[in-house]
Amino acid sequence: MIPEYSRRPIGRSSTDFIYGVVATILQIVSSAANRIVKERLVDAKWEENKITNQLRQKVVEEKNLLNEERGGELALRVEGEVGTFHTTEGRIDIKVIYDWDEKNYFGIECKRLSGKNKGLDKKYVTDGLMRFITGKYSQGHQWGMMVGYVIDGMCEKAIQFVQERIDEHRACLRIKKEFTRENRFNDYSNLHSSLHQQKITTTIIMILHYFFEIPQASAS
Numbered sequence: 001m002i003p004e005y006s007r008r009p010i011g012r013s014s015t016d017f018i019y020g021v022v023a024t025i026l027q028i029v030s031s032a033a034n035r036i037v038k039e040r041l042v043d044a045k046w047e048e049n050k051i052t053n054q055l056r057q058k059v060v061e062e063k064n065l066l067n068e069e070r071g072g073e074l075a076l077r078v079e080g081e082v083g084t085f086h087t088t089e090g091r092i093d094i095k096v097i098y099d100w101d102e103k104n105y106f107g108i109e110c111k112r113l114s115g116k117n118k119g120l121d122k123k124y125v126t127d128g129l130m131r132f133i134t135g136k137y138s139q140g141h142q143w144g145m146m147v148g149y150v151i152d153g154m155c156e157k158a159i160q161f162v163q164e165r166i167d168e169h170r171a172c173l174r175i176k177k178e179f180t181r182e183n184r185f186n187d188y189s190n191l192h193s194s195l196h197q198q199k200i201t202t203t204i205i206m207i208l209h210y211f212f213e214i215p216q217a218s219a220s
Helices: 014-038 048-069 118-134 155-168
Strands: 094-097 105-113 143-150 175-181 191-197 204-213
Touching (some): 048 094, 048 105, 118 143, 118 155, 118 204
Parallel strands (some): 105 143
Antiparallel strands (some): 191 204
């Protein structure tokens, strides 16, 4: 069982601590994704950054709700949650800082995907995942996350396209463990992972891949 994250890791191994951090952030992201879908706060026709801004807002709200449930034990902070923050090119989409040192963060990059358009899975890999490998994102970190917005309801096919694209670029992605279904955490549908070696630091980084379907607006 993955331990819950607390700001007081005394008596716990660093492995337990970071697993708890990742498990907690994954819970928050999943809850936020479920909300924006259930409440129809996003549209599959929207541009990527607009969807991400909604997701980030709900990540902050879900983080605050979970913090209340746990009696204020969470020391998580989402960059940009105070004031207005919008995604810009070249900057990681969501950064969750989990320690007093801002260098200790969990980075999340988000991309649109389709079960019909293979061009989007190329961007997912070359403009998203690859940035964790080059160290542009999360340099020297052991964990990171990709979120795939599936815009046409074809989630399984979109995941297949991603897997094929990762296989195609496996040398550049410096793969240490294949893209596969991830079940070490709770039973999240459409959660996968892959293991890579970063280029600059040679750090081994585990990337979680979380996919969910973005609804299309109802016809008026």
